[in-house]
Every structure is written in structure tokens, then in C-alpha cells.
Amino acid sequence: MAGPGALTQSGIRRRNLARVLHALAAGEPLSRAAVAARLGLTRAAVSTLVDELLRGGLLTERDPAPGRPGAVGRxxxxxxxxxxxxCGVGAxxxxxxxxxxxxxxxxxxxxxRRRESHGRDGRDTGPEVVLAGLTDMLRAAVAEAADAGLRPAGLTVAVPGLVVRNTATVLHAANLGWRNADLDGLLPRDLGPVTVENEANLGALAELWSGRGAGESFLHVSAEAGIGAAVVIDGELLRGAHGFAGELGHLPVRPEGRACRCGGRGCLEAYAGEEALLRAAGLRPGPGIRVGALAARCEAGEPTALRAVRQAGTALGIALSGAVNLLDPxxxxxxxxxxxxxxxxxxxxxxxxARRTTVAAGGRGTPVxxxxSPLGPDGPLLGAARHSVRAALDDPAALLRR
Structure with missing residues (x-):
């Protein structure tokens, strides 16, 4: 059954306006004729849509567009x-x-913009304090963007925790010490629609939208203080029934092992999370002591650092093997x-x-x-901003009304 408005003139117009914008999102300039061919619409229909988008300031023109090889005429x-x-705003x-x-x-x-440390290293600092600081940064960034002629069309916030699907409620963020934190009233509402999303999901979406994962199935592992993952199947993010899919860091790799901040024991995070890694390498976690310091020791060939990373890699491989066997990315x-x-x-x-996945161990193929990711630590932030941009492209009619 068609969705609401799908068969109305208004619904068709809204959909086709979005299709035109997404056709141009790859970046290369296209002529009206090229857009029409790509979308399977008539040139007249595309010209009408394009004129509306030009009047609304969502498109610009550049003369001329590159011609097709062998094409005749100007x-x-x-x-x-x-x-x-x-513009899209990410945080x-x-x-x-x-x-x-x-x-x-x-x-x-x-x-x-970036600000190091908030509260007591961010841990156990209430969301009110953290979000007040974030709002100040957002205001400053939006003011700077306004000087460049940009206005916010939406805000997406990446959080290292479980976010209840289609809400702004962080159910549990172990490394922040947050439980049942409703961020809705703590975020500015004048920047457009607000979305709160798990940081690992946004890192995976940034990889997907970059073109490197288009239409593909992959498992994206993201880490800061903790370890998260996101699953992309055939180009779509797998969220799970409650939106909590991908909690790789809390898969047990040693069921009766170390206590974890989540309340469990033997979790991957307790062996391969940032704090565990630094301690194993003889570094005391604290301000300025991050993975970069550990990488520098590894580059210098420091044996304790190398051993710590190898052990973390083994734990990570054990956890990933279960996910790979289950999901076949x-x-x-x-x-x-x-x-x-x-x-x-x-x-x-x-x-x-190679040792633990069925495809490799069974001799039926090569290891996964x-x-x-070339995005590295920037993935979640870039994914958040891109999420806001794509939401704007999905509903240009709303932008045209502003």
C-alpha cells in the first residue's frame, strides 16, 4: 500500500524535489538533461523542479556543464x-x-570546533553540565557559519551510549555515567530538527555515505573510551528491535574475567578499551594521555606497548569472530x-x-x-553532520517554506 501522500500531486512533487537534490549530491555538475536521464523524468518536469530549487536557493548554476563524449551541440x-x-550541524x-x-x-x-575535557574528564558529569557546554559551542559555530551565508537545517548529536530509538533518551552511556538521560530539553531547538544517535552508528553511516561502503555489508568498529560497532547489511544500517544493535564492546571474551563498567564481567572493553589498553602499556589514563601516546610508543618499538596492543587485538578478534560468524559481512x-x-x-x-570464523576455518574461503577507515576518529562527527544534511535533502519542500 502506498504511504501517506504518495499518490497526491504534493507527495509526488516533494519526492521528486528530493530526488533532484540527491542526484546532485555526488558533487559533479549535471545539466537538466542529465538529471532527467538519471531520474527517468521528462526534461520539462525536471526544469520545473530545478527552477523551484534555484528560486529557493538550494541549487546554483555553473555554465557550462561537462558534455557527454560524442554529444552534439552546446x-x-x-x-x-x-x-x-x-546546512547540517553535527555534534x-x-x-x-x-x-x-x-x-x-x-x-x-x-x-x-573542539573542546578538550568537560567536567571531571567527562565521566559522571551530568548531562545538564555537558549539554550546556555543547550548546555554547553550537551557538558559536552557527554564528560563524552565518557569516558565510549558512543557516542550520538540523542538528544531529553523536553519543557514546544506547539511545532509545526515535527519541533523544540515552538509556545507558557507561563511560559517561549516564542512565535514562533525556537530552531533548537540553539541546537548542532553533537549529532545526534534532536527532540523537549512537556514535558507532554515525561512524558507520559516514563510511557508507562516503561511497566506500555503498550497497555493501560490513561491520564497522568504532572506539573512543569504549568500543562500539555498527552493522550495515546491503547498504542499510541494522538497528535491532530497540535500536541497540552493535554493542560489541560488551560481548564477553573471558566470561569470568575482569569487571566492566557496564556491570558485566569479561567484556571486550575491559581488555581492548582505551583505559585497559593504556594501563596494560604502563600508561596512566588521564588528561592528554590517549591512544596517540600509545601509538607513539608502538612506533618507537616499546615492548610493553606492543604487547598490550597485540593482546587487545587478540581480544578484539575473538569478539569479532562471533559477530562475523553470525552476520557474514x-x-x-x-x-x-x-x-x-x-x-x-x-x-x-x-x-x-582466520582461526575462528567458519568460512576461513572450514577451508571454504579466505578470512574476512x-x-x-580513512575517516579515523572523525567518523562519528562527520556522520552526524552528514545525517543532518541528508535529512535536509530528503525534505527540500520544508526548506523552501522557510
Whole structure:
């Protein structure tokens, strides 16, 4: 059955306006004729839609558009998404940092701000204090963006915890010490629609939307203080019944092992999370002591650091093997802070996957490849901003009414 408005003129118009914008989101300028061919619409229909989007400031023209090889006649005017007007705003709440960025409709980051540490290293600091600081940063970033002719069309916030689906409620963020934290009334409402999302999910979506994971099935592992994961199946994020899919960090790798902040024992995070890694390497976690310091020791060949990372890689490989056996992804992607340690993590992770996954161990194929996201620690923040941009592109009619 068709959805609400799908068969009305208004519904068709809204859908086709969005289709035009998404057709241009890849970045290269296209003529009206090229957009019509790509969407399967008539040139007249596309011209009407394009004229509306141009009047609304969502598109710009560049003359001429690149011609097709062998094409006859003067090439048409090129169309591009506007680099002024509506923009997406992304924010990230980390254990020891806050970050915001503003992205235009073309996907370019135009403003970026970061603040190290909030409260007592972020742990057990109430959401009211953290969100007050984040709001100050958002206000400053949006003011700077306004000087460049940009206005916010939505805000997406990345949080390292379980977010109740379709709400702004953080059910549990163990590394922040938050439980049942409703962020809805703590975030600014004048930046457009607000979305709160798990940071690992946004890191995976950033990978997907970058084009490297388009239409693919992969498991994206993200880490800051904790370890999260997101599952993408055939180009779609797998959320689970309650939106909590991907809690890789709390899979047990040693069922009766160390206590974890989540209340369980033997979780992956207790062996491969940032704090566990630093302590195993002889580093005392604290302000300024992060994975970068550990990577520097590994680069210098420091034996204790190398051993700590190898042991963490083994634990990570054990946890990943269960996920790979269950989900059969095409690849595993390391993102977040773990990407800094990839030169020393990849070998033990790949070794455990080869030993423990059915495809490799059964002799029916090669182990699932483990790759490193070039987005690195920036994935969740960029995914948050891109989420806001895509939401704007999905509903251009709402932008045109503003």
C-alpha cells in the first residue's frame, strides 16, 4: 500500500524535489538533461523542479556543464547544490571532549570546533553540565557559519551510549555515567530538527555515505573510551528491535574475567578499551594521555606497548569472530581511535578471525578482510553532520517554506 501522500500531486512533487537534490549530491555538475536521464523524468518536469530549487536557493548554476563524449551541440548549464543557505550541524559528545561541525549541502565542512575535557574528564558529569557546554559551542559555530551565508537545517548529536530509538533518551552511556538521560530539553531547538544517535552508528553511516561502503555489508568498529560497532547489511544500517544493535564492546571474551563498567564481567572493553589498553602499556589514563601516546610508543618499538596492543587485538578478534560468524559481512572496518593502532592491531585481529570464523576455518574461503577507515576518529562527527544534511535533502519542500 502506498504511504501517506504518495499518490497526491504534493507527495509526488516533494519526492521528486528530493530526488533532484540527491542526484546532485555526488558533487559533479549535471545539466537538466542529465538529471532527467538519471531520474527517468521528462526534461520539462525536471526544469520545473530545478527552477523551484534555484528560486529557493538550494541549487546554483555553473555554465557550462561537462558534455557527454560524442554529444552534439552546446552543453547545458551545470547544476550544483548550493554552498550557501541550508546546512547540517553535527555534534559529538566524547568522554573527554566535545566537538561540533557545520557542513554545507555539498558535504564540505565549513566550521569546526573542539573542546578538550568537560567536567571531571567527562565521566559522571551530568548531562545538564555537558549539554550546556555543547550548546555554547553550537551557538558559536552557527554564528560563524552565518557569516558565510549558512543557516542550520538540523542538528544531529553523536553519543557514546544506547539511545532509545526515535527519541533523544540515552538509556545507558557507561563511560559517561549516564542512565535514562533525556537530552531533548537540553539541546537548542532553533537549529532545526534534532536527532540523537549512537556514535558507532554515525561512524558507520559516514563510511557508507562516503561511497566506500555503498550497497555493501560490513561491520564497522568504532572506539573512543569504549568500543562500539555498527552493522550495515546491503547498504542499510541494522538497528535491532530497540535500536541497540552493535554493542560489541560488551560481548564477553573471558566470561569470568575482569569487571566492566557496564556491570558485566569479561567484556571486550575491559581488555581492548582505551583505559585497559593504556594501563596494560604502563600508561596512566588521564588528561592528554590517549591512544596517540600509545601509538607513539608502538612506533618507537616499546615492548610493553606492543604487547598490550597485540593482546587487545587478540581480544578484539575473538569478539569479532562471533559477530562475523553470525552476520557474514563482506569486511570489517576499524574506525575511531582504533584506526591509530591499526599497524599493530591488524595482524592479531586477522589471525583470530582466520582461526575462528567458519568460512576461513572450514577451508571454504579466505578470512574476512579487515580494513581501516580513512575517516579515523572523525567518523562519528562527520556522520552526524552528514545525517543532518541528508535529512535536509530528503525534505527540500520544508526548506523552501522557510
Amino acid at each position: 552543453p547545458g548549464t551545470g547544476l550544483l547544490l548550493a554552498d550557501r543557505g541550508p 559529538e559528545i566524547g568522554v573527554d571532549h566535545l566537538a561540533v561541525c557545520v557542513m554545507d549541502l555539498r558535504g564540505r565542512v565549513r566550521v569546526r 563482506r569486511r570489517v572496518v576499524l574506525g575511531g581511535a582504533l584506526s591509530r593502532l591499526a599497524p599493530w592491531l591488524l595482524t592479531p585481529v586477522s589471525r583470530e578471525l 578482510p579487515v580494513t581501516v
